[in-house]
Amino acid sequence: MTDSKSAPRRRSRWKVTPFARIGIAVGVVALIVVAGVAASSLASAKLQNTAAVSHSASAVAAVKSSALPSASTAPTPTPTPTPTTTSAVPSSAASAAAETAASAGGAAVSSAGAVLPNAVRTPGAINAAVTQATIAQTICTSGWTSTIRPPSSFTTALKVKQLASGYSYQGDTRTADYEEDHLISLELGGSPTAEANLWPEPYVGTSGARVKDQIENKLNALVCSGAITLATAQSAITSNWWGAYQIYVLHTPATAPAPPAVAEPAPAPQPPATPAQPPASASDHPVGATGQCVDGTYTSAAHRTGACSRHGGLSVYY
Structure with a gap:
């Protein structure tokens, strides 16, 4: 008589083939690469954001700096001149x-x-x-x-x-x-x-x-x-x-010596002076004549002063 009780069943174990293992490894590596790229992009974005913020802060500071006057360019107020007084010049200084x-x-x-x-x-x-x-x-x-x-x-x-x-x-x-x-x-x-x-x-x-x-x-x-x-x-x-x-x-x-004469351009020749005539006596002068001039002419001037003034002077007065 045979025994109807069956023998115990063995559990089946999952078996991974070599090709499957290679695929898993490749997938893990790809995952690591993707994670690295994502981290690098995030870091780059943060750096760009930081630079932008820094640039904006610098621009704001520059605007504020230009708006405020510096100590070197601020205008210096002009000092008010001190009034001065002029004293009177002493008489001796005024004379000088x-x-x-x-x-x-x-x-x-x-x-x-x-x-x-x-x-x-x-x-x-x-x-x-x-x-x-x-x-x-x-x-x-x-x-x-x-x-x-x-x-x-x-x-x-x-x-x-x-x-x-x-x-x-x-x-x-x-x-x-x-x-x-x-x-x-x-x-x-x-x-x-x-x-x-x-x-x-x-x-x-x-x-x-x-x-x-x-x-x-x-x-x-x-x-x-x-x-x-x-x-x-x-x-x-x-x-x-x-x-x-x-x-x-x-x-x-x-x-008396005469002062030196100034030079005159091209003076005209002068006629020779009329020689002085000897004084006439009272008996031979013209009727009405009161004197004789140096050049021999007669004058009827009533006074000696000014007589013969244009005839070389008075030679004799009658």
């Missing part, structure tokens, strides 16, 4: 300042006390229409100077201008104390309007403007009579009119 101004641009004072023009500002200027050859038609014709004399409005305006610039005598700027004088007078061929020939001459003492008029008239008479040349008269009045007054008014030219 006045003397300095006078020597720089004012009138000069000669050793004899006469007031002379400043040689730099008023060297003298001549009228080109007046030469030795034209004196008979110009300065030796009565009334000719009135045709060229400038109006008082011109000379007064120039006087005011010169006085204001310091061209004065001892600081006096009153126009009434001065005559706007032609250094070379019109009757000696001086320029009527050149500023180099005009200066504010003061009316002071015995050597002022009124005295200068005397030497101007005297020199005109000598030139027109042929006693001296036009150039000699112009040089005398220009170099030192007070010295010329001493020579020609207080003394005679024959006993």
Whole structure:
């Protein structure tokens, strides 16, 4: 008799083939690679985000820095100047300042006390229409100077201008104390309007403007009579009119040396001087004559003063 009880069943075990193992290994490696790539991408994204945030912070800081003024560029307030006071100049200093101004641009004072023009500002200027050859038609014709004399409005305006610039005598700027004088007078061929020939001459003492008029008239008479040349008269009045007054008014030219004559271009030849005639006796002079001039002509002047002024002077008075 056979036993109907069956033998115990054996459990089946999962078997992995070699190919399956290789596939599993490949899958694990792929998973690891994918995880690494994902981690690297995440890290890169974080770095980019950090850089962007840093750049934004830098831009904000730059904007804030430019908006705020720096200590080096902030404007420095201008200090308020401290007011100063000028003290009055002592009288001695003011006197010295006045003397300095006078020597720089004012009138000069000669050793004899006469007031002379400043040689730099008023060297003298001549009228080109007046030469030795034209004196008979110009300065030796009565009334000719009135045709060229400038109006008082011109000379007064120039006087005011010169006085204001310091061209004065001892600081006096009153126009009434001065005559706007032609250094070379019109009757000696001086320029009527050149500023180099005009200066504010003061009316002071015995050597002022009124005295200068005397030497101007005297020199005109000598030139027109042929006693001296036009150039000699112009040089005398220009170099030192007070010295010329001493020579020609207080003394005679024959006993005193004349100032050196300035050169005159191409002077016209002069006719020989008429020899002086011997004095006529009282019995042979013309009826009505009161004297005889040096050149031999007669005068009927009622006084000795001024007689024969254009004929070399008075030789004899009857």
